[in-house]
Amino acid sequence: MLKTLDSALALLTRFTVQEPTWGVRELAKATGIHYAVVHRALATFAASGFLRQDSAGRYSLGLRLFELGQVAHRTFAPSDVVQPALDALAQTSGETVFLSLLDGTDAVCTDMAQSQHQLRFSIESGQRFALVAGAHAKAILAFQSDEFRAGVYQQARLANSAEIEDQLTKVRADGWCHTREEAAATVAGLAVPLWSRDRRNVVGSLGIAGPVQRLEGEAIPRLIEALKKTRETIEPVVGLTS
Structure with missing residues (x-):
């Protein structure tokens, strides 16, 4: 049956x-x-x-x-899907996990789950950040238009954007981003882009951040796979949170 x-x-x-x-x-x-x-x-x-x-x-x-x-529309809350998924990822990865959404030429952390380690990366819900530093930022910026990126560089007063453009080309090719000590000293980050439901635009990112020594080498493929699996859960509803 x-x-x-x-x-x-x-x-x-x-x-x-x-x-x-x-x-x-x-x-x-x-x-x-x-x-x-x-x-x-x-x-x-x-x-x-x-x-x-x-x-x-x-x-x-x-x-x-x-x-x-x-x-369903009246009773469904995206957080009912997003927060448990982030909590599970924080548990399996051991690191701080956060969802960020594009807002103008910046991004905002909308949801997060903290690592249980004493030594951990800390970010707050509602925290706004520029798109030029950190895996969580570059996973968003890499998939924006040339015109958009140029505006971000101008706003950040970057004298030479060639280096970051090379990094973003790799992010687009790989489909994920890994950075070391860009957003904060001793901190590394991994992130994947979050696509709109029509698959036309990147509207945010799902990131993991923690001490550099824990986000290196053999840990990277395992954590990227965990990020992608969690993305499958939250991406269908992430548009409802923006």
């Missing part, structure tokens, strides 16, 4: 902005689910108002899903 339910729910996830309508045969072919199973599932969803069928026999999302979406 659960397998049948999983298959039926998987069919619903195929209805997207890019592909809002489906015919039975078309959906069966796309999913590899037998035609009879697809036909029965879509008919059941339509009977309950979760889908609707047009005169050509094609299905689209129904008003019942819209109603449930309104309930």
Whole structure:
């Protein structure tokens, strides 16, 4: 029964902005689910108002899903997803973890979880920072437009931006950033960019920071993978916090 339910729910996830309508045969072919199973599932969803069928026999999302979406919108708090994810990452990494969102030509730390080590990097929610120093900053800046970056350099009064541009080229190629003693002495940082839900813009970053000696060598691949895994959890809702 659960397998049948999983298959039926998987069919619903195929209805997207890019592909809002489906015919039975078309959906069966796309999913590899037998035609009879697809036909029965879509008919059941339509009977309950979760889908609707047009005169050509094609299905689209129904008003019942819209109603449930309104309930979710009114009762869902992004922090219910973000904070537990940050807490878990701080626990597994042993370091301070923080979420930052782009605000104008700066960024702001909106959520964080502290390391349990006595020697640790400290940052406060609401703390604003420039985009020219630190992994958490450069993971954002690297993916902004040339014009935006030039404005940031001018605001920071950088006489020569060539060095930082070389660093940002590497960040774009790698998809993550690692810095040492840029934002604070004896502190290293790792960060990954956070993309908007349409994947067009980087709107923030997810970072880990701690003493240089703990964010070096073999620790880096492990922590980057942990960051990416946590990003998968928080990225879908991060737009709701901005």
